[in-house]
Amino acid sequence: MARQDYVGRFAPSPSGELHFGSLIAALGSYLQARAHQGHWLVRIEDIDPPREIPGAAHTILRQLEHYGLHWDGDVLWQSRRHDAYRAALDWLHQQGLSYWCTCTRSRIQQLGGFYDGHCRGRVTPPAEAAALRLQQRHPVHHFTDVLRGTLVADSAMAAEDFIIHRRDGLFAYNLAVVVDDHFQGVTEIVRGADLIAPTVRQISLYQHFGWPVPDYLHLPLALNHDGNKLSKQNHAPALPGGDPRPVIMAALHFLHQPDIPGWQDLPLAHILAQAVDNWSVADIPLAAAHNTSFSNAPH
Incomplete structure (x- = not known):
């Protein structure tokens, strides 16, 4: 159709x-x-x-x-499109939906590969380089694929506060692709x-932004x-x-x-x-x- x-x-x-x-x-x-x-x-x-x-x-x-x-x-x-990504990050910050994180990749790997919320609650940027994480309030555990039907996510991935701005200063892929x-x-x-x-x-x-999902x-x-x-x-x-x-x-x-x-x-x-x-x-x-x-x- x-x-x-x-x-x-x-x-x-x-x-x-x-x-x-x-x-x-x-x-x-x-x-x-x-x-x-x-x-x-x-x-x-x-x-x-x-x-x-x-x-x-x-x-x-x-x-x-x-x-x-x-x-x-x-x-x-x-x-x-950097201004658009910064505006999206600013909005998430104003809504209390993001926070700074200084956890290293090696620490997260020692946890099994998924972040544990260690830096949650931090509201000001630390002195050292830090990433920005989304404070996960809308975990998605499954979705429907047009070809494959219902696909179920790893529960730890679904619940994770994932990175939306990298510690090296670059915008995270997940944020940019959704905004665009x-x-x-x-x-x-x-x-x-x-x-x-x-x-x-x-x-x-x-869902955090309140936008329709494709x-x-x-x-x-x-x-x-x-x-x-x-x-x-x-x-x-x-x-x-x-x-x-x-x-x-x-x-x-x-x-x-x-x-x-x-x-x-x-x-x-x-x-x-x-x-x-x-x-x-x-x-x-x-x-x-x-x-x-x-x-x-x-x-």
Whole structure:
């Protein structure tokens, strides 16, 4: 059923070029948005300079255009949104929903990996570097995924006072992504299954702010030959710069979407238009799978 108010997005970080796993997330979110006759936005999540590679953001945008994934409106750059993140942090502080924390990562690891509220109640910043934590008042223990049904969170993660501003002065991912998705009016977030775990933290932030919560759909991950997800950290090869059609067909095959007979003779725009018409969330597999070779795209 078409939703005229549907807004989806693809939000890569510029820590390297897009690879086949990135294409799965981009294509899945694009097709879901277009199948709903909605808008598809692109946001560059450039709020972690130590992890970013110069020029990667513009390379990513060129890759999306090369693969026919044209977005609506202007690209949103998180590096230009600091005032919005500070305003969100100020509001949480004014509501008594945040506090300073000087606990080290090693201390939290010794606790089993989840923070125990040790610094809760601290109202003024300490002399040393400190993080800001959300005072958790709306723990989310489960959520409904459009593809996977009800997903249950680790109870310790759901209850944790998690970081919203890092001790190194950078804005935390969970805060920035919620502020920006709300600002852009995103109604459904389609992304990889590696981001299932932090979803409950993001939903919790929506509830603290009193904002409507978007729907979530987590796609299967593409794996390398070692069984690890394709990622920039695992040195996944960048998307090839040649004919994009075999790669798009491989991505559609990975998502178990219907074949497009005679795709070799079709323009890329026609292939994508047929993919939108054929799009079926119900056919998407739940499990991660090994990367499909581009040469094995369906013929």
